[in-house]
Amino acid sequence: MKKPLLEFTDRGIFCEKANVYLDPWKPVDKALITHGHADHSRWGHKNYITFHNNIPIIKHRLGDLNVSGRSYGESFVVNNVKFSFHPAGHIPGSSQIRVEHKGEVWVFTGDYKLADDGISTPFEPIKCHSFITECTFGLPAFNWRPQEEVFSDINEWWLQNKKENKTSVIFAYSLGKAQRVIKHLDTSIGKIYTHGAVENMTEVLRPQLNLPPTELITRETDKKEIEGNIIVAPPSAHGSVWLRRFTPFVTATASGWMAFRGARRRRAIDRGFVLSDHADWEELLKAIKETECEKVIATHGYTDIFSRYLQTLGYDARTEQTQYEGENLEEKAEKEAISQN
Known part of the structure; x- marks a missing residue:
């Protein structure tokens, strides 16, 4: 059986062909980072690659790192695997990560929202075969006002x-x-x-x-x-x-x-x-539809309910366990920050 381009391991989301991890939660040699929140950007990796506007954010939070930056849409190749960062609209500096190998395309969203908040580069839908999505607010009850x-x-x-x-x-x-x-x-x-x-x-x-x-x-x-x-x-x-x-x-x-x-x-x-930096129910569904993907993997939030609903729409949808916690892990980070003031 062919191995997937991206795998879920005990260290994080792993691209074996490039020997690269995406937002890993345990220390690794090379980490691609979507944004600066504590559950996605962690201390201890040897090398960090991120969208260039995210560099001062993660350095402020994690200290002096070995980090390099890329522009949105700029392709870079690691062991014949092509990567690029694209706007996620979640917070300033936040990105989705596009991964391509031999015509197969995956997109990892990190966290995202579709509404333009006036401070973040708005979300950009990326065509792909497999889409890894958060669903922090993946219930129909969540419907944000303008x-x-x-x-x-x-x-x-x-x-x-x-x-x-x-x-x-x-x-x-x-x-x-x-x-x-x-x-x-x-x-x-x-x-x-x-x-x-x-x-x-x-x-x-x-x-x-x-x-x-x-x-x-x-x-x-x-x-x-x-x-x-x-x-x-x-x-x-x-x-x-x-x-x-x-x-x-x-x-x-x-x-x-x-x-x-x-x-x-x-x-x-x-x-x-009610003001969220995450997509609501309708935004999640719209984002998935615009990718034209076939497979969807839900990583954190109301994963079971959301993936079952996607299956009724005809998607090959499943869930994966991660250490991403949406807004919840930020509470812990804030407690650390306040103790320093």
């Missing part, structure tokens, strides 16, 4: 809090979601203050993005100065001593999980805004 409507609600919420002399605190992951929120906040309402983990990553991304001014909160920051303005902080800052000094404040979370009833209550958040 981004403009969500940010209209966020800015209205901030304005109302300001009228009541309360500080607004919105929790968003420091890489990707935080910059998306910052980009679309209405600075005519007030100033944007940031937690150290958010500010540090925002400064890394500023050369790539057109973002409004932000101000880092330090030990010397006066509580009165912040009153009525907005703070962007990682989720792990919720309930912390760092945050309590800004009372009275109102909290919100920007996350796809806010689509679930009870999620806001369980997290003890005042307001939940």
